[in-house]
Amino acid sequence: MEQVSAFKLPAGTQEAFQRDGAVCVRQLFSSEEVALLETGIEQNLRHPSPRAKVASRPDDPGWFFEDFCNWEDIDAYKAFIFESRVGHVAAQLMGSDTARLYHDHLLVKEANTRQRTPWHQDQPYYNVDGRQNCSMWMPIDPVARESTLEFVAGSHLGPWLMPRSFMDSQAQWFPEGTLSDLPDIEADRSAWNILGWELNPGDVVFFHMLTLHASGGVGATDVGVRSRCVSLVMTLPMHHGSGKHPRLPGTRSGTRGRGQDGTRAVPVALVQALIRGASVRMTGYLADEEANGRHRLCVIEERKSRAKPLIS
Numbered sequence: 297m298e299q300v301s302a303f304k305l306p307a308g309t310q311e312a313f314q315r316d317g318a319v320c321v322r323q324l325f326s327s328e329e330v331a332l333l334e335t336g337i338e339q340n341l342r343h344p345s346p347r348a349k350v351a352s353r354p355d356d357p358g359w360f361f362e363d364f365c366n367w368e369d370i371d372a373y374k375a376f377i378f379e380s381r382v383g384h385v386a387a388q389l390m391g392s393d394t395a396r397l398y399h400d401h402l403l404v405k406e407a408n409t410r411q412r413t414p415w416h417q418d419q420p421y422y423n424v425d426g427r428q429n430c431s432m433w434m435p436i437d438p439v440a441r442e443s444t445l446e447f448v449a450g451s452h453l454g455p456w457l458m459p460r461s462f463m464d465s466q467a468q469w470f471p472e473g474t475l476s477d478l479p480d481i482e483a484d485r486s487a488w489n490i491l492g493w494e495l496n497p498g499d500v501v502f503f504h505m506l507t508l509h510a511s512g513g514v515g516a517t518d519v520g521v522r523s524r525c526v527s528l529v530m531t532l533p534m535h536h537g538s539g540k541h542p543r544l545p546g547t548r549s550g551t552r553g554r555g556q557d558g559t560r561a562v563p564v565a566l567v568q569a570l571i572r573g574a575s576v577r578m579t580g581y582l583a584d585e586e587a588n589g590r591h592r593l594c595v596i597e598e599r600k601s602r603a604k605p606l607i608s
């Protein structure tokens with residue numbers, strides 16, 4: 297494996313990420329790394345966790361499946377996360393010497409899935425504070441322009457907007473009226489600077505957790521094609537658990553030792569990479585064995601108790 301620290305992003309990539317809140321990096325990963333992730337995805341599909349869910353409606357001709365926080369159980373995910381360039385690249389984009397894994401997220405849309413992922417920001421759904429964060433969205437199947445993840449350029453510089461459940465638009469994370477609702481982007485797409493890239497295996501998209509994004513189903517121009525994708529969310533140590541929202545099932549509280557909510561210690565794994573003399577660190581949060589796939593709501597004290605740096 298190459299020395300990951302030696303890798304330099306193409307000129308202008310970090311500037312584009314900071315300006316637009318989303319950037320595409322072509323052929324960041326080798327065919328071996330794509331195959332590694334494919335091995336992990338297929339294992340994940342054979343052995344879904346209790347957090348897995350079907351996001352498509354029963355009448356959808358396809359099938360949209362999601363699962364979360366499985367890197368500890370799936371060696372191929374673990375190898376990709378800890379041995380590839382991803383932590384190094386995330387740190388560069390965030391303007392940081394470190395990167396910490398918040399969670400892995402599997403998204404599989406079988407051929408002809410109509411289900412759209414509606415416009416949303418990620419951060420209001422997560423227990424993550426601060427502005428230095430990024431998510432990597434990596435398909436291992438070709439993605440047509442019509443089916444790709446789309447972003448409103450510059451929207452990461454705006455405020456937190458109301459997170460709602462995708463299926464029935466309920467405000468489950470913040471009380472109604474406490475955050476502004478999203479604008480209706482689909483009503484007049486020409487009013488927005490919408491970015492989106494046709495992608496091939498090895499290409500990836502990085503985006504900020506406040507960037508407004510959405511995606512189509514599969515089946516318009518890519519009939520018969522399934523879409524398998526892994527998304528990794530990364531942030532800085534001090535930003536997990538200090539957020540405005542309780543933690544996501546499957547992630548652990550960000551302190552060492554036993555947390556007030558009964559969680560166990562957070563293990564730390566070092567990625568063997570150096571940036572400007574500092575190590576890139578990615579920390580994974582243990583899977584939550586009692587999680588039942590539902591969002592656990594409103595542990596307000598947890599926010600306060602975690603409002604301190606979490607560097608182990």
Ligand SMILES: O=C(O)CCC(=O)C(=O)O
Binds near residue numbers: 445
């Ligand atoms: O792939 C999709 O349909 C949506 C992905 C997404 O919203 C995310 O990774 O945050």
